[in-house]
Every structure is written in structure tokens, then in C-alpha cells.
Amino acid sequence: MNDLPRTPSPRRIAYDVLAAVRESDAYANLLLPVRLERSGLSSADAALATELTYGTLRMQGYYDAVIRIAAHREIDQIEPAVRDVLRLGAHQLLSMRVPSHAAVNETVSVAAQALGRGRVGFVNGVLRGIARTKPDTWRERVLADAGTRDEAIAELGSHPVWIVRALRQSLTAERRPGTDVEAELEALLEADNAAPRVNLVALPGGEGVPEGAEPDPYSPYGFTLSGDPFRHVRDSGGWVRVQDEGSQLAALALIAARPVRSGERWLDLCAGPGGKAALLGAEARRGGATLVANEIVPTRAGLVRNAVAPLGDAVEVVEGDGRGIPAEHSGEFDRVLLDAPCTGLGALRRRPESRWRKHPRDVAELTRLQASLIDAAVDALRSGGILAYVTCSPHLGETRIAVAEALKRHPGVLEELPTQEILQGAVKTPLDLAGDPAQVQLWPHRHNTDAMFIALLRKA
Secondary structure, three states: OOOOOOOOOHHHHHHHHHHHHHHHOOOHHHHHHHHHHHHOOOHHHHHHHHHHHHHHHHOHHHHHHHHHHHHOOOHHHOOHHHHHHHHHHHHHHHHOOOOHHHHHHHHHHHHHHHHOHHHHHHHHHHHHHHHOOOHHHHHHHHHHHOOOHHHHHHHHHOOOHHHHHHHHHHHHHOOOOOOOHHHHHHHHHHHHOOOOOOOEEEOOOOOOOOOOOEEOOOOOOEEEOOOOHHHHHHHOOOOEEEOOHHHHHHHHHHHHOOOOOOOOEEEEOOOOOOHHHHHHHHHHHHHOOEEEEEEOOHHHHHHHHHHHHHHHHHEEEEEOOHHHOHHHHOOOEEEEEEEOOOOOHHHOOOOHHHHHOOOHHHHHHHHHHHHHHHHHHHHHEEEEEEEEEEEOOOOHHHOHHHHHHHHHHOOOOEEEOOHHHHHHOOOOOOOOOOOOOOEEEOOHHHHOOOOOEEEEEEEO
């Protein structure tokens, strides 16, 4: 019963990926392409498997609320593997243009293959119950069944409650004039649940943005392509890479902080997997500077080496704990990028499963690490050197509070730079920015980027 069919269906592939994400903390964006390549599916069926996988992961919280009502039992009382199948079916019934009978029958078939006949009756009954009610009515039922207002927002927007509250706090902290924070929060959750296009970067010094591409609105090097963007990446010899526009802007902010002088030494303190290091290295190479890219995890250091391979000796890749860098390189660097390990709440649209893996307790541990890395970065800077503190998270503990605490730990040593003004001078069209002029917070719903935080600091 549990053997894969010779040619697996899109639904079976999606189920297998969902199960692997749950059972072994696999990442869908790494596992799904491998499964699709091995499957021999047509492009249309591969696209269906992709939508089923990512759509189910994004809206898992909402589908769990629907399943809870339809099954008349709490979601944790349903066997995990059965939950995976029910979520897969719910996505087809509530968010896709799949005929109800096809969604139910095909998903029940997956249940029979993957779980055995004993669970088919329950799966069939719950899915038919979901199918009997219109999607809009289900939203009303979930809203009525939720407990607190935040729980209702979290279930309808398919985010954990603690993340909803953290995002609201960050939006509120901007004190954006005339803004309805609750309306912005709803727009942000919707943006997190929308599939983003694959964004690319053409490293400076290469052939540039190809003809027929759609240039990014802000980055001079970013673009999107219709069709298969990965083919262009494979054919570029390393000069074109996948990189979110927000990540590009984080690197460009450090580059634009002042003119590049020949002979400068730059450091990317936590360089893996190498996207920002590649862009920094390309700009360093053009300006006669050199970059040291440090990464603690050997496999990720290998990814960095691959990313910077076209740049030759302009980039040196080293392996080590960034907190120990000053022991060898104290006061050596003119610029330091600290893309700090963080909760990753800014990239939930690209890694939807991560929202279900994170916990509030993660923030405290990460902020301690971020503080240690900031201190190491300050020690590694020359006098007058510039630090770009970057996180792919809008959580206040990892952004504004982290910077405020760093300034307290280094009085008279660290000073803030006008980060918003500097970044505005590096982009093609003005960014819609709010909050402290010394800090930049990007947002999926405003800028169509990951929610990157950027603060430029100078060692006085």
C-alpha cells in the first residue's frame, strides 16, 4: 500500500514533501525541485505539484481551523499524516479552481496509497464536509469559531499568533502618519501568503540585466524573467544569481555609504549562503577593494565559494565563528556586513514552513548571538569604518532594540548614519520608507521584497 506508483501524481509528490517537512524538518524549496526532477512530470503537472506544496504550507494555519470545525475535533487529535492529507485537500477545495469531486477523489486516492485503506473513510468524510460549504462561508465560520481577536487574525491570515503580534508591534513602531496599522497588518499577512516571483541579480562586471527581462524597481542589478529563470542562472557562468531585491538593497546600502577607495578591506561576517557576498565582492572588485567572506558552517562556506567563484582573488572565503574574527583581524576592515542569524520572519513568503517552526523563545537566544556578533564586528572595524547591521526579520528585538542596545554598549564608539538617505541615493526609484531615518525596514506588502532591516553604523 505504501509503495510509490511508478509515475507519482502531483498530489502524491506534494504529500511526500509535506510529510518530509513535518517529519524531518526538510525545506520544501530544497526538496521539491529534487522530487520534481526525478518524477518525470510534465511542466503543467510540476506546476500543480508546486502550487499544492507551497499553497498548503502557507495556508496551513487556516486550513487547520477549517479541518477542526469540519472534523468536530481539535487538530492535534488527528494523526499527523492524516492532517497532511486533509490540508492538501483543503487547499484544493478552498483556494484552487479544482472541481470539488476531483479534489476529494484524488486526495482520497493519495490517502489510500500513503496511509492505507483504514484512514480513507475519515479523510473522505472530512473533505466532503468541507466541500459542502462555500469558501467565503468557511471564512465566516472560522472567524466566528476563533477565540480572541488576535487568534482570529492569525487563523484567517495563517500565521502563528505570536508572529502576528510581533508584526503589529513593528508596524506600530514606525509611527507612519495616517496609517491604519490593522489594515497594513492584514495586507502584510496577505503578502506573506502570496507566491513571490523568482528574483535574480546580474552581478556588476558581468553582462548585466539581459534583454527581455523586467528590471526590479529599486536595485540597478535586479530583475525577473518569464519562463524558466534558472536556465539563465545555469548559463551565466555564475554572473547571474537568484537573490531577493531586499537582499540586494542591504548590500548596496553598505556600498553606497561612501565612495569605494582602492585598497579597502571589507568583511562579510556571516556570509552563507553567499548572495550578499557575491554582490559585495563584485562591487569590491570594480573599486579595487577586497572582501573576506566568513562562514561558520562548512557546507554553507562551500556555497559561498561557489557564489563568489567568478570574482577570482577579489574575495577570500574563510571558515570560523564570526565572534572570534577580531582575535586575528582587530581593526582591519573598512566595511563590515553583519547579516545576522535571525528568526527569518521577513522571508515567510519564500519559506512558508518556517512560520510553523519558530517559537517566541527563539528570539531571546538569537538576540544574544546578534549582540555578540555586533560587538565582534565593531572590534573588526577600523576607526571610521562602517557596519551594516542586517536581519531578514522585522521583529523589534532583532532590529530597533538590537541597534539601541549596541549603541548603549559602545558609547562614543558607534554612531548612526542616515541609512534611509544613503539607500535612497543608491536606488533607481525612491523607496516608500517610514520610521527612524537611521534605519530602513523593507516590507513585502509595500516594496514586494522580503522584510529586510538595515542599519548603517560608523565606528567613530
